[in-house]
Amino acid sequence: MDVLDPRRVLIFRAVARAGSISAAARDLGWTQPAVSQHLARLEREVGGPLLLRGPSGVRPTEAGTALLRRADVIAAELHAAGEELADLAQLRGGRVRLVAFPSAAATLVPTALGDLARERPGLEVGLEEAEPPEAMAAVLAGDADLALVFGYDGPPEGRGVLEWRPVLEEPVHLVLPAGDRAVAGLAELSDAEWIGGCVRCRAHLVACCEAAGFEPAIRHVTDDYVVVQNLVAAGLGVSVLPASALEAHRAPGVRSVELPGLGRRRVGLVFRPGADGVPATAAVAAALAAAAR
Amino acid sequence: MDVLDPRRVLIFRAVARAGSISAAARDLGWTQPAVSQHLARLEREVGGPLLLRGPSGVRPTEAGTALLRRADVIAAELHAAGEELADLAQLRGGRVRLVAFPSAAATLVPTALGDLARERPGLEVGLEEAEPPEAMAAVLAGDADLALVFGYDGPPEGRGVLEWRPVLEEPVHLVLPAGDRAVAGLAELSDAEWIGGCVRCRAHLVACCEAAGFEPAIRHVTDDYVVVQNLVAAGLGVSVLPASALEAHRAPGVRSVELPGLGRRRVGLVFRPGADGVPATAAVAAALAAAAR
């Protein structure tokens, strides 16, 4: 005997509880011989009878009562698992670990999670802030389920295998003090002093300026878009910010202008392949996509 | 979805524990697609992925870890059930409730149970004394597994369905004071005073005497064969006793003679149909049969 077939154990339980093979067969929607055969086979594997057949039903032997106790546990556990999984599938429960870059965490994420909390009270979403590379690493390592990241030219190239789902694409604006003269092209600012953002943002700024024929003089560096705007308003330099950062906060004393030469920023989600099949993760992704438009 | 198929749950567990579908397939002695198909079907029933497939194996989702916990309980319970039933099948455990009539309980049963306790230390046998009708009723009611009973002409007729297994057949002896004259037939004792045993024994005595042409005068009644012999030795009457009662105890001052007219007593076991398939019960039955010869 290899090991007990759990299906037969449950069939045995149905018989023991129903009190007769025929009654169990009716309960199971089968015919009587089907149940009888399963039982006979189980008893052969076990090495002795589990039920004594009487004229009016069956009565468990000592082995039968022992097995019945175990079978009850198994059935209960199986039922509980079904409930638990149904809860997860129907979004009555579940936990999603979301990582997002700071400006998204300030704008897009709160509205999305607000909607979600209202519609799916059982769903827990844990938010952590991180820049795209760290965010993707967290997903890859299994420390997060979903990462909201951005890239300036196409999706951010990730080591390893992660799926990408675009959420939002936006222009990058030039940010100037409110009183400055009109600017038509990036080249006009070759002598300006610049305020740089995060590492990748600075790299993009440098690339755009080089395409326009100069190397920008970066004096100040901050990845906080409120600080950027305040520095610009104070006349300490010019900068670039994606449209959503300007929507989230607009300091008095700054002016923004969309320049094609600054390219566009693509925001999207990355996750482990197949994770979009997980209901909870899919729901969070959908809520973020909905909040983006 | 009806309910989770426990087999698939265990297959899922094998995969989660092995860390990859292929490894689980090797463990199970199957090919990889077989396991893959089971898993896919389980996930379809569950309504979402349980494992995220990566390039080097799988990693459980939230639903997967939830199911894994349940699956571990199920597997443990199944394994424990297997052990438990194997113990019962191989007589390392088990309990048998035996009912026996008094004179057997005094002779045959102790030797049988002694042998059994030596050979099968795990086997517990509970003994209770009862006259055949009560003993059979106990078996029928499920209060006992095995009854050692006797009948004077064939097996005792039992209401209900019980199986009969003969154990021993013995002559019934006439019991006389040691000094009495020789007796060749029952009819010579038509004027004697009689000592009667249990209800059924008295009925048998009366039937035998009637066949010999007289009705016995029963003066004393006891179902204790030691008391019977002492009364006979004291000259207070004559009696009949089965051979085994005389083997168990022989009072000085009594003489016994085998008379064909007294018939024979049949000792045997009764049990619920199929109960002889239960290893523990069969072992007790076998030990009793062995002790009888």
Next chain:
DNA sequence: TCCATGACCCAAGCATCGCTTATGGGGCGT
């Protein structure tokens, strides 16, 4: 760069498992 390896999935074939139908025995009630 290219191949070898190991993971997984998909499609198709076929054997086996397992359910059904059909039949028969046995006990119990009317």
Next chain:
DNA sequence: ACGCCCCATAAGCGATGCTTGGGTCATGGA
């Protein structure tokens, strides 16, 4: 004595489920 309700067995056939033989993708070494 008949009918009903237990159960077991045998035979047949359909569906489940395992295998074989493809193919994709990512990783690691030559």
